Amino acid sequence: MSEWLAVIIDGVIYSSWLFIIAVGLTLIYGVMKILNMAHGSLYALGAYTAASLAGYWLAHGYAPLASYGVLVLAAVIVGVVAGPLIERGLLRFMYGRDEIILLLVTYAVFLILEDVVKLAWGVDPYIVSEPYGLLGSVEFADLSYPVYSFALIVFCVAIGGALTWALRRTRHGKLLTAVIHDREVSQAMGIDVRRFYLVTFTIGAMLAALGGALTAPTISVVPGIGVEVIVLAFAVVVIGGLGSLPGAALGALIVGLLRSAAVHYVPALELFSVYFVMALVLILRPEGLFAGAQVRRI
């Protein structure tokens, strides 16, 4: 059996997970020019909410298959509650300030949310592994893979497709593109920029929470899971190009395949390889592999 096939399958599964956690980050940056460090905490909030709700659902003996819907519902709840709270309550007062100040503000939000999670859920691990095993597993090239992982790939492609469609084909998507290109002119033309910012941030938060919610069944949910996720998501969006949707997909694929190859062939380089490529992209093509031409700042 060829090992490279396993490398590719593992890599693609990991990539789809990376895409789901990174796409919200790139969306928020693309529209609002905010590099949202709180993304990691929103991921953690999603994971905890999903673990609690799905655990409640399954403990009461409701239809187990519907627990997937509960996972998604958890992400929607987190997004709708935390998104507007952070954007309306805090970020909107900071618009127009330096990008680095906004980075620091979201870092502060990250610190706060880390403890909100601990206060709300305590420090004991939460485990809801049932949805993970529910779909069974398939034999593929002598190895058995949980169907859940393949479902994740399908889901990830669906999210990417839906976002691209919404941005390119719908009226709101086109308006949003106008806002991205020139905020002031769009405002002058009568576009409610405030609302677009609110909706974008909420959707971004929802996507972060979705990443957490879908990961919850595969891990034991413990404090601090968001800390690691945020730097990985940074690596993915930086490699693909900050603010680019296809870039996030490309970045996720590169990081996913690279890490999977490293794990199989040179385990010592597992983490190193990811950040090495991130640094390399920043050095050779700071705007990312997928970003278009931009006006030089100086």
Added chain:
Amino acid sequence: MIARDRTPLLLLILLVALLAVAPLFPNWQFIGTLALAKGLTVLGLLLLLRTGLVSFGQGLYFCLGGYAAGSLGLYAGVTDALVLMLVGAAVAGVIAALLGFLLAGYRGIFFAMLSLALSMILFGLLVKSRALGSTDGFNLAPATLFGHVIAGAQGRYALYALAAAVAFLAALGMHRYFATPLGRLSAAIRDNEIRVEYLGASVRHAVHVKYVIAGVLAGVGGVLTALTVGHIDPEMAYWTTSGEFVFITILSGTASVAAPFLGSFIFELIRTFAYEYSPNTWQMTLGTVMLLIIVFLPSGLWSLFRRTRSAQR
């Protein structure tokens, strides 16, 4: 009319006060040394922040310093604290000089992201390197100072005094540096790079030099931390450590070279009390304080003193 420069005198008074007060609080010397070591790293970040740059990867040099000191003791049997500090500073300085060629052209979040990526590379290497203890790190050989082993109550005070002396020298040096033409470029670069270029100075070169200074300071801070704690692990290069330094920098503000040390002391105090009384809300406290400072005190805690002083006039 030129106002008399009071900062060197202030720093000297602070040094004497730090050395004189510490024997009364033996239990706080450990925390004091840590605060001074962190303050050194933050002093470097202050220099970068004055230039308009925020590094989210200063843990890289902090960690390099710590590991340089640790490996030297482990593999070469060198234990003299002064030698270790010099070597730590040199290692950090050389790496910073090399990486500076890459970083000097970056600003804003790209500078933050590239420095973050570089520190995570070191983290990724260290967690997998068996020889250096992987994720657990390793304990340092007992350090010596002028031939005496640093141990016990006396050793603790000696280390504290050493950190205070180094901090004094670094702060004084930084203060002098800010008075030189190259040092004065910081604010100019932050305000308008193009104008600086037209005036005939090289922005790239200036940023590079500042980056190396910041790296050296972080390296020395790392050595002092390693000597104080007696243990090092890859966590020193993790982004949360760098984030902590950024936090202290924002807390301190850039107004004075003494501010980073004040900021670090306050930070360590908050941390010590928070760990004891409310371990689950301490990050929340930090986050809230950070938000309040960004909104209400954009120049950091030090601006409180400034404001009262100018009000008295």
